[in-house]
Amino acid sequence: MFLPVSLFLKSVSLGFLSVVFVCLWSGIWRGGFAWDGSFLQFNWHPVLMVTSLVVLYGNAIVLYRVPLHWSRWSCKVCHAGLLFLALVLSMLGLCAAFDFHHANNIPHLYSLHSWTGISTVALFSLQVEIALWFGGFCVFLMPCAPLTFRARMKPLHVWTGVTIFIMSLITSISGINEKLLLTLNGRNGSHAQPYSALPAEALFANSLGIVLIIFGLVVLSILSRHKWKKPGFDDETDRPLLIDTR
């Protein structure tokens, strides 16, 4: 049974809505973008992290359930491509935050948000590296590697992938909360209303958080339904990982 198109469209729309929300928050409420070490450089951080580690990543991991008649090879290439783009954007997002901290003498990696965030990106990089090494190993060095070995690697790859996505969700919600607490309750007095007065910006950014959670739950719900796996896509024991072009 294929994943219903309506649910797939819901997932894509929620992802798109999340990106629009985070762009509007940074671009309008937070004053726009720059790459000069100022607050405007930091504004790239939420946009790039939400777009990469939540939206692109979420769409990449449900790609194998997409109700299109793609070959296994097309799915793999698209999955790898989306994840590679997500990794590059997340690195840029990290740079935006680190540069801003450096330019304003703010210590790096002190909050729980930063601890979960850096662990997520580290795990994601490790996962991509292992997938590349493993893919290269299977394609170039040992094209006849035992298929049972490849099949054993798959559940670990899938589980690590879901772990990274859940950690991204946890990190993004704590990050939005942290940003609102630090800016709306900031000591510079530039804000007429603190976070506790729930000004329009707080309502808007809180809503972004809720949309992200709903998107995350839709993605996890799609992944959890085994009946939506594409027929014949799951029998790794008789098909090589990465080099199968069907």
Place this chain on the structure above:
Amino acid sequence: MFLPVSLFLKSVSLGFLSVVFVCLWSGIWRGGFAWDGSFLQFNWHPVLMVTSLVVLYGNAIVLYRVPLHWSRWSCKVCHAGLLFLALVLSMLGLCAAFDFHHANNIPHLYSLHSWTGISTVALFSLQVEIALWFGGFCVFLMPCAPLTFRARMKPLHVWTGVTIFIMSLITSISGINEKLLLTLNGRNGSHAQPYSALPAEALFANSLGIVLIIFGLVVLSILSRHKWKKPGFDDETDRPLLIDTR
């Protein structure tokens, strides 16, 4: 195949460690407990929420994988009992926060943490209520309700349960982060070191967050492994929900 005892013990130990950590944080670093509307009343909030919605809840949802030779009926009673206790403790935890806000003229439900938290508790209450109504309906009103109907309800019940657990994890991490930002960066000047200087309390509470995430991932990992389901516990079509005493 049964869930390995070592993994089950790991899950229980991580849960126990989380409760010890949050008790020490509130009891020692934050000054102890009271029920008088002061900061000391608020200290019950993290203890009760972590204990109920993460630790008790997490253990309740993996109970069906516990490598003990319990009957289906014993598992159900223990599952329901742990969740009922979790619901009561989470309500007390909410009261602790609301009373503190009320006594100190702090608005309720403004932060993203509070939005995700109240949604989690609302969904949990709804889930318990539906389970009780549904159980009562099957036992007293329609003991011969079609088993296929009961079987259809189960995946929804399981998925909502996992959703509540993931939302609890998201909420607890943003809550710890929020509490540290508000207290260590507080304007009353009583703290020698802000959060960004990573004083011992921040290190300790951040570690609590990391332990909670690891606990959550171990629980979700146990749930995701279908091979650890107890034999014969999954064929709801031929066994009634709640009234089966095997």
